[in-house]
Amino acid sequence: MNTRRTDTMADNREVPLIQLIDIQKIYQMGDTEVRANDGINLSIREGEFVAIVGKSGSGKSTIMNIIGALDTPTAGQYILKEQDVSKMKGDALAEVRNHLIGFIFQQYNLLSKQNLIENVELPLLYAGMGKKQRRSLAMEALRKVGLEDKWKNYPNQLSGGQQQRGAVARALAGNPSLILADEPTGALDSKTSGELLDFLQQLNANGNTIVLITHDRNVAERARRVVGLQDGKIIFDESVEEYRKQVLV
Amino acid sequence: MKISQAFKLAIRSILGSKMRSFLTMLGMIIGVGSVITLVGLMQGVTNYIISTFADLGTNMISVNVTNTDTRKVDVDEMYAFVKENSAILEGVTPQVSSRYTVKNGSTSMSTTVTGVGEDYLSIHNLELSSGRFIRYADIKNRYPACVIGTYVAQELFEGKVSIGDTLKINGQVYEIVGIQAEEGDSKENSTDDCIYIPYTNAARLSGSADIASYVIAAKDADDVKAAEKILDNYLYGIMKNEDLYYISSMTLLLETIHSTTSMLSSILGGIAGISLLVAGIGIMNIMLVSVVERTKEIGIRKAIGAKKKDIMSQFVIEAALISCIGGTLGIIFGYLLTRILGNAFGIEAAPSVNSIFMAFGISAAIGIGFGYMPANKAAKLNPIDALRSE
Numbered sequence: 250m251n252t253r254r255t256d257t258m259a260d261n262r263e264v265p266l267i268q269l270i271d272i273q274k275i276y277q278m279g280d281t282e283v284r285a286n287d288g289i290n291l292s293i294r295e296g297e298f299v300a301i302v303g304k305s306g307s308g309k310s311t312i313m314n315i316i317g318a319l320d321t322p323t324a325g326q327y328i329l330k331e332q333d334v335s336k337m338k339g340d341a342l343a344e345v346r347n348h349l350i351g352f353i354f355q356q357y358n359l360l361s362k363q364n365l366i367e368n369v370e371l372p373l374l375y376a377g378m379g380k381k382q383r384r385s386l387a388m389e390a391l392r393k394v395g396l397e398d399k400w401k402n403y404p405n406q407l408s409g410g411q412q413q414r415g416a417v418a419r420a421l422a423g424n425p426s427l428i429l430a431d432e433p434t435g436a437l438d439s440k441t442s443g444e445l446l447d448f449l450q451q452l453n454a455n456g457n458t459i460v461l462i463t464h465d466r467n468v469a470e471r472a473r474r475v476v477g478l479q480d481g482k483i484i485f486d487e488s489v490e491e492y493r494k495q496v497l498v
Numbered sequence: 499m500k501i502s503q504a505f506k507l508a509i510r511s512i513l514g515s516k517m518r519s520f521l522t523m524l525g526m527i528i529g530v531g532s533v534i535t536l537v538g539l540m541q542g543v544t545n546y547i548i549s550t551f552a553d554l555g556t557n558m559i560s561v562n563v564t565n566t567d568t569r570k571v572d573v574d575e576m577y578a579f580v581k582e583n584s585a586i587l588e589g590v591t592p593q594v595s596s597r598y599t600v601k602n603g604s605t606s607m608s609t610t611v612t613g614v615g616e617d618y619l620s621i622h623n624l625e626l627s628s629g630r631f632i633r634y635a636d637i638k639n640r641y642p643a644c645v646i647g648t649y650v651a652q653e654l655f656e657g658k659v660s661i662g663d664t665l666k667i668n669g670q671v672y673e674i675v676g677i678q679a680e681e682g683d684s685k686e687n688s689t690d691d692c693i694y695i696p697y698t699n700a701a702r703l704s705g706s707a708d709i710a711s712y713v714i715a716a717k718d719a720d721d722v723k724a725a726e727k728i729l730d731n732y733l734y735g736i737m738k739n740e741d742l743y744y745i746s747s748m749t750l751l752l753e754t755i756h757s758t759t760s761m762l763s764s765i766l767g768g769i770a771g772i773s774l775l776v777a778g779i780g781i782m783n784i785m786l787v788s789v790v791e792r793t794k795e796i797g798i799r800k801a802i803g804a805k806k807k808d809i810m811s812q813f814v815i816e817a818a819l820i821s822c823i824g825g826t827l828g829i830i831f832g833y834l835l836t837r838i839l840g841n842a843f844g845i846e847a848a849p850s851v852n853s854i855f856m857a858f859g860i861s862a863a864i865g866i867g868f869g870y871m872p873a874n875k876a877a878k879l880n881p882i883d884a885l886r887s888e
Binding site: 314317319320339340343344346347348352354358360362363371372374375376377419 | 500503795801806882
């Protein structure tokens with residue numbers, strides 16, 4: 250049942266960062282039951298870079314929502330950093346998202362009426378941090394993504410690649426345990442996609458744990474471990490080297 | 499998230515769509531403005547009515563005394579008493595009225611002859627068309643001076659009368675020293691059918707040395723009650739018997755006027771208040787639209803860690819700010835409108851402080867009350883659905 254393989258680079262801590270135990274997510278669509286996730290078991294250790302791949306309808310969005318604490322499973326257990334998230338509700342989930350998870354969305358999702366640094370400060374604001382500290386942490390995050398000179402700009406004054414880097418800065422600002430990227434290159438051209446993926450790899454090399462959800466094989470190959478989903482079940486969980494040899498997933 | 503942050507967000511959001519914010523506020527501006535204007539104008543009208551009645555004597559107190567051999571009210575003492583209480587009493591005049599036959603040569607008529615003090619004219623707000631009024635010296639010397647009304651001038655002199663002419667009252671010769679300006683319609687029994695003489699002469703004409711009636715003017719209609727009280731104490735002190743004096747005034751009438759106009763002003767304020775309600779619904783409507791429009795934003799905020807109360811306070815504060823800014827503008831608008839309309843109608847209208855506070859309080863309450871529902875809707879949004887919306 251345990252499909253997890255130990256990554257050579259992962260540290261040897263006993264408790265993984267993410268533990269999904271027999272996760273079920275069932276939607277009721279009229280009379281029919283849709284099993285979006287049907288018994289998913291997955292452990293991710295700190296410092297891993299995991300790509301979750303699958304076609305549309307495979308359940309990868311559902312599992313992303315659960316990992317991202319945006320949703321809770323119908324059954325099963327989700328342990329994130331030793332906290333059972335699966336039974337949490339509303340504000341408790343919001344707190345988990347705020348403290349432990351940095352989101353990178355396909356559509357960047359920067360707030361258009363706020364400038365870049367205010368966008369990056371947003372998670373720190375909701376964490377209740379004071380203005381000075383917020384500014385300095387947000388500026389540091391912008392420096393990491395190379396946008397410190399654009400901090401005053403509004404999202405519509407930035408290119409797609411810059412906006413996505415801004416979104417990465419926002420994800421990094423609160424120093425989360427997990428960076429969760431949902432099709433982060435979906436709206437970018439191939440050159441800026443490549444640059445962003447380089448950057449994510451660099452972040453991982455610096456010790457950040459990254460989970461990336463994608464349907465794109467080229468994107469998935471940038472991770473170090475690939476988990477394949479189909480019909481709500483895990484059908485593949487190997488290193489990226491093994492994934493490259495696979496044609497079916 | 500701190501409240502100050504929520505305020506900043508709200509201000510930014512209001513400034514972000516200025517036109518829409520202004521149109522939303524417009525309902526509030528008109529609502530608050532009309533409440534203040536109507537209440538202020540009504541207050542002005544009330545004051546106008548009361549001052550009109552004051553001309554008729556709402557500040558006037560009549561005192562009738564039944565003097566006895568042992569106890570009586572002396573005229574000089576009465577004057578002294580009024581002077582002592584000049585804080586609320588403006589003046590006093592004895593008033594001794596009787597009907598007498600008045601003659602000019604062979605022409606004769608019957609009219610009311612009133613013995614008065616020198617302040618009678620100002621107390622009753624009367625005016626002369628020529629000559630002078632009865633003076634203190636006339637009273638002291640019992641000088642036979644008289645001031646006649648226009649009806650008497652017409653009847654006895656066919657209108658051709660001049661200062662210095664004489665007439666006979668009850669057989670005694672009086673010199674006409676003044677003519678009263680037309681007050682009524684110069685008909686019989688009108689306020690122009692009258693002759694004024696010094697009260698000392700009138701007392702003698704009536705054959706009684708004591709003055710039984712006085713008219714006392716209070717400073718203001720509002721002082722009448724207090725004035726009646728001190729008069730009552732004073733007269734009881736002298737007469738030792740409530741049945742030997744009688745004090746009357748128009749306070750009851752005044753109270754009726756007050757209650758009527760304040761009822762009218764409540765009704766008008768209530769009608770204007772309906773526009774406040776409509777304004778509140780307008781705010782709720784805009785906030786609901788705003789929640790739908792900003793679903794994506796709410797989704798992003800929630801995904802990043804905004805709690806229910808963060809979203810809630812953002813929207814409630816925005817609605818409250820819109821209505822408070824609208825309310826403040828409405829107060830200014832109402833203030834100016836009250837002044838302008840008051841001037842146009844010739845009424846001294848001033849917006850009352852109460853109505854300003856009330857209007858502002860109501861607008862703030864409406865903002866919070868009507869902002870609550872949309873804010874709650876926003877706070878309850880599921881972040882996944884909200885993120886998916888465009």
